[in-house]
Amino acid sequence: MSSSSSSQEEADEAEGGVGRLGGYPLLGEPAAARMRPGNGNWPEPFVEALAVQVATDAASENGRLGAGPALISVFQVCSTWQAISRSELLWEKLTRRIWGRDRRLRPTWREEYVHRHRTAYNFRIQRAVYTPLEFEPARGPANDNDEFSCRCLALSHRYLAGGFLGGSVRLFDLPSGRHVRTFRPRRRDRFGPFSRAVAGIVLHDTRIVFASLDGDIHVAMVHDPGPTARRAHVGNVVNDGTLVDFTGCSRWWVGLYAGVPGRAFHVWDAHTEELVFVGGSLTDPEAVLGWHLLTELTAPVGRIRVSSATDSGVACTGVKVIAFDLQQHGLLLVEEEEGNIVGSVDVSDDLFLTINNRGIATVRRVRTFEEVYQFPVRRSRRILGCLNSGYAFVFAGGAIRAWDLKDGEPLYRLRERIGDATDLVADDDHVAGCSRDTGIHLWNFSAGLVTNERGKVSGDSAVRFSFRVQRSAVWPAFDAYGTPKHWWCDPHFGEDVAIMRRTDETLASFGLSSSSSVARVWRSDEFSVLLVMGLTDVIQDGIVPIVSVSASGCPVQSSSS
Numbered sequence: 001m002s003s004s005s006s007s008q009e010e011a012d013e014a015e016g017g018v019g020r021l022g023g024y025p026l027l028g029e030p031a032a033a034r035m036r037p038g039n040g041n042w043p044e045p046f047v048e049a050l051a052v053q054v055a056t057d058a059a060s061e062n063g064r065l066g067a068g069p070a071l072i073s074v075f076q077v078c079s080t081w082q083a084i085s086r087s088e089l090l091w092e093k094l095t096r097r098i099w100g101r102d103r104r105l106r107p108t109w110r111e112e113y114v115h116r117h118r119t120a121y122n123f124r125i126q127r128a129v130y131t132p133l134e135f136e137p138a139r140g141p142a143n144d145n146d147e148f149s150c151r152c153l154a155l156s157h158r159y160l161a162g163g164f165l166g167g168s169v170r171l172f173d174l175p176s177g178r179h180v181r182t183f184r185p186r187r188r189d190r191f192g193p194f195s196r197a198v199a200g201i202v203l204h205d206t207r208i209v210f211a212s213l214d215g216d217i218h219v220a221m222v223h224d225p226g227p228t229a230r231r232a233h234v235g236n237v238v239n240d241g242t243l244v245d246f247t248g249c250s251r252w253w254v255g256l257y258a259g260v261p262g263r264a265f266h267v268w269d270a271h272t273e274e275l276v277f278v279g280g281s282l283t284d285p286e287a288v289l290g291w292h293l294l295t296e297l298t299a300p301v302g303r304i305r306v307s308s309a310t311d312s313g314v315a316c317t318g319v320k321v322i323a324f325d326l327q328q329h330g331l332l333l334v335e336e337e338e339g340n341i342v343g344s345v346d347v348s349d350d351l352f353l354t355i356n357n358r359g360i361a362t363v364r365r366v367r368t369f370e371e372v373y374q375f376p377v378r379r380s381r382r383i384l385g386c387l388n389s390g391y392a393f394v395f396a397g398g399a400i401r402a403w404d405l406k407d408g409e410p411l412y413r414l415r416e417r418i419g420d421a422t423d424l425v426a427d428d429d430h431v432a433g434c435s436r437d438t439g440i441h442l443w444n445f446s447a448g449l450v451t452n453e454r455g456k457v458s459g460d461s462a463v464r465f466s467f468r469v470q471r472s473a474v475w476p477a478f479d480a481y482g483t484p485k486h487w488w489c490d491p492h493f494g495e496d497v498a499i500m501r502r503t504d505e506t507l508a509s510f511g512l513s514s515s516s517s518v519a520r521v522w523r524s525d526e527f528s529v530l531l532v533m534g535l536t537d538v539i540q541d542g543i544v545p546i547v548s549v550s551a552s553g554c555p556v557q558s559s560s561s
Contacts, residue, residue: 047084050074052093059098063406064390065124067098068117086110099428100349100389105157118447119429123391126402126412128431128443133160135170135179135439150434153425154201159222160432161208162440163198169210169229171222174430177442183208183229185218191237192294200246202253202270209253209270211235211246213293217253219273232273240266242290244283244301249308252326256304256315258283258290265304265315265330277329282315282322305347307366314352314366316345321354323366334369343423344385344394351405353385353392361385361394363405373408377401384424386431393431395421400433416441 051074058070071094075085084090091109095101099116106112122128149165159180160172171181185196195214202209204222208229211217215235235243241259248254253268264280282302283290289301304315311326312333322335344355351372355361359379363372377383380396387393391411392403400414419435426432429446 044084044087047074047081048087048090048093051084051090052097055094056097063404064098065117065120067094115447116428119445120390122445122447123388123402124404124411126414128414128445130414130416131177131442131444132438133162133172133177133179133440133442135172135182148439149436150422150440151198151436152200152423153432153434153440154203155425155427155430155432156203156205157429158205159203160430160440160442161201161203161210162434163201163210165194165197165436167196167198167212169198169201169208171208172440172442174442174444181222182227183210183218183220184227185210185212185216186228186231188216190214194297195237195294199243199255202246202248204250209248211243211255213242213244215240215243215255215257217246217255217268233268233275237294239263240278241283241287242293242301244290244293245304247304247306249306251308251311252306254304254306254313254326256283256302258286258293258301261287265313265324267326267330279330280324282320283317285319286317300342303342303345305345305352307347307350307352309349310366312366314345314347316340316342316354318342321345323352323369333367336369341383341385344383346386346425348387348389351387353387355383355385355394361392361403363387363392363408372405375403375408375410382420384421384433386424386426388426388428390428391426393424393426395424395433400424400431414443416443 051071054070054074055067058066071085075082088109091113092104095104095109095113095116099113099120101112101116104112106115147164147166147168150162151165152163154161154163155174158174160174162170162172164170167185169183170179171183172178173180190196191214196212199211199213206222207219208222209217209219209232210229212235214237215233216231217233217235218229219232220229237259239260240263241257243255244258245256246253248268248270251270253270255266255268257263257266261284262281263278264282264284265277266275267277268275286301289298292298293301302315302317304313306313306326312323313326314321314323316322318340320335320337321340323333325331325333339357341355341357344353344361346353347366350366351363352366353361353363355377359377360374361377362374364370365372377394378396378401380398382395384395385392387405390405392405394401394403395418398417398419400418402411402414403409404411414431418433418441419438421433421435424431424433429444431443431445432441434440
């Protein structure tokens with residue numbers, strides 16, 4: 001018996017351990033399966049480095065949501081290791097490594113990490129607040145439908161901007177969904193009924209840059225008074241052709257033109273607004289189609305997107321997709337000839353998405369075109385695509401569907417339909433789509449969702465519990481995506497309690513004591529949930545206990561019991 005047990009332990013050790021991730025214990029293992037208390041004397045920098053490596057390995061193997069459970073397993077080793085988890089330097093490293101965030105938008109790096117984890121989990125399970133955005137039409141003729149027809153969208157951390165056929169750009173506050181500003185271009189002679197239509201938008205929290213089909217580029221500060229934007233560049237349709245798409249980042253503005261041979265790409269320095277490169281022949285075969293955009297509502301001729309992570313651009317027409325280096329003034333990196341759906345192309349970090357005419361979506365590396373994976377999409381008359389850092393969204397057949405970027409797994413279809421969509425965009429907190437018929441639609445996946453007077457919960461309705469404790473007796477065990485599967489109690493931590501009730505059924509109860517403090521009570525017709533206890537102060541709020549309730553549930557603050 002002893003020999004058999006010893007052999008089994010050696011085999012588990014060689015394979016990284018049963019129920020372990022990269023050789024480290026997962027939640028749900030008994031205390032004996034963890035590292036011995038003596039290991040708690042390791043130096044703090046070593047333990048921090050170990051925690052970062054464990055999280056990185058878990059994210060690489062199971063996706064970024066797998067890093068949270070792996071971190072909890074490290075922090076459970078002993079009280080000394082748990083104290084390491086209060087290090088802001090650790091959470092900064094983890095946020096940069098796991099979520100690729102160099103900018104902190106919340107008071108602490110720990111809060112930034114928790115927010116990113118919870119929001120990514122919302123994307124995974126389709127928990128979002130859906131809001132159809134409302135706005136007043138810009139001044140113009142009563143029958144001017146161009147002022148209601150949204151053509152393109154752009155997102156920043158704080159705002160959503162929509163560009164319209166009439167040339168105006170409307171700005172919406174993301175937390176509230178409220179229309180806050182309307183920007184209009186300076187007027188001049190028109191080269192066709194749609195020459196003023198917005199070709200693309202570069203949006204930051206303080207500045208907005210938008211371009212029209214005739215090549216004019218306008219700049220405005222978000223908080224400056226006055227609706228008329230400053231013209232930064234005067235377009236020349238005769239010499240350059242039609243500006244079919246416009247995009248950029250904090251460093252570059254890039255325009256894709258069609259109509260004049262050899263002048264497909266125009267690149268500007270975003271800081272000096274100086275034109276630094278003109279050239280390229282990508283759209284030469286589409287010259288006639290480019291001119292038609294000024295007078296007709298035709299299908300997209302080409303699309304261009306910028307990868308700020310690699311200082312590269314990805315451009316596409318119906319027959320070719322290329323990548324070029326922005327620092328090297330348009331140096332061609334890779335090209336591939338294939339029938340593509342122009343509206344499907346999008347970039348996130350170092351990845352880009354294309355969908356070919358056969359209905360096969362492909363995610364690749366920007367600078368090498370190395371294929372990450374493929375997945376099939378429904379073939380349709382109109383197909384649009386977009387990416388954020390973890391998920392792909394495709395509009396086809398009137399519906400928006402989501403895929404996991406890690407392995408191409410199909411996840412869900414958004415319940416709301418938006419009609420015949422004209423653009424689809426996403427970032428790590430939101431998805432937005434627009435249609436000439438139904439306006440602009442916003443799905444907010446951000447952690448800490450609150451519905452407003454126009455919004456409603458989309459997907460699995462849920463609320464979250466927020467509370468602070470000194471120590472924990474109860475730990476949830478997770479699957480690879482960070483979903484709690486069952487509860488496990490370690491008596492070493494004392495008699496603190498976690499209780500969840502659905503009607504009269506007790507789902508989990510450990511060591512109830514008379515001194516336990518109730519953190520929050522949520523009630524609804526379906527659930528009555530009492531949480532007395534949660535994760536430690538370090539991982540409170542969520543690296544995950546998540547409890548689903550009906551959308552009608554409302555929080556009631558409880559006193560101590």
